[in-house]
Amino acid sequence: MGQALAASIERQSDLTVAGIWRRGSDLAALLADADVVIDFSLPEGTELVVSAAVAARIPLVCGVSGLNEAQMLSIQQAAESLPLVYDRNMSLGIAILERSVREASASLGGDFDVTVSEVHHVHKKDSPSGTALKLGEAIASARGESGTGGIKFEAERRGEVPGDHEVTMRTATETLSFAHSVTTRQVFVEGAIRAAQWLVRQPAGLYSMQDVLFRNYDPAGNSRK
Ligand SMILES: NC(=O)c1ccc[n+]([C@@H]2O[C@H](COP(=O)([O-])OP(=O)(O)OC[C@H]3O[C@@H](n4cnc5c(N)ncnc54)[C@H](OP(=O)(O)O)[C@@H]3O)[C@@H](O)[C@H]2O)c1
Structure with missing residues (x-):
């Protein structure tokens, strides 16, 4: 960097x-x-x-x-x-994604199961990524929760992937997904x-x-x- x-x-x-x-x-x-x-x-x-x-x-x-x-x-x-x-x-895209998931979480409340998943290159030292945690914290705070305990995190390390993040909000009847991917750092x-x-x-x-x-x-x- x-x-x-x-x-x-x-x-x-x-x-x-x-x-x-x-x-x-x-x-x-x-x-x-x-x-x-x-x-x-x-x-x-x-x-x-x-x-x-x-x-x-x-x-x-x-x-x-x-x-x-x-x-x-x-x-x-x-x-x-x-x-x-x-x-x-x-990245500008993650800033927009953060804003979007915050708004969605505030509207949907805690009834939706939330998963934050990320894929990064094999050299990355922290896991889950700082971005995944940041998105989880934004969602938890919008739902009025004090920590990210109610959110599931998934991390994968593969090849030279610069950074993919996806937030999924699910009930038995609906799935809402927000995704962001970068092709270059x-x-x-x-x-x-x-x-x-x-x-x-x-x-x-x-x-x-x-x-x-x-x-x-x-x-x-x-x-x-
Ligand atoms: N916010 C964002 O959008 C964003 C995007 C990408 C990465 N990151 C973060 O940015 C950081 C750097 O990422 P990277 O991929 O560039 O890592 P990297 O390739 O490991 O580079 C880190 C650099 O910092 C130097 N360094 C580390 N500790 C030092 C110290 N105590 N004194 C002097 N120099 C020191 C290293 O020097 P040596 O080579 O001598 O060890 C190396 O040049 C990571 O925390 C990563 O998660 C953030």
């Missing part, structure tokens, strides 16, 4: 890569020249990125999944002093860049792709800031 991100930014005339963090390189020095940080490392890397962004007071876009409770807490605390987008899926890169461009104009706070896409969005006028 880091390499794809750097390559995409280099191709855009209005953006510049201020630096790329690698193991052993000086993160604080790198942030001195940056307007925004985009983190696609792994949870232990994110801990270092969050504290460096807070120290330098630089907006942070973080897409790392599999963070534990303490790491999530540090994200929330950082967002008290800087603008921060955290999202386990930066470039969609996450583009979503992260869009989030970064939006974030530098925002005050301190914790945001998600829902905010990047829908905050200030007027469906009637299609105006988006």
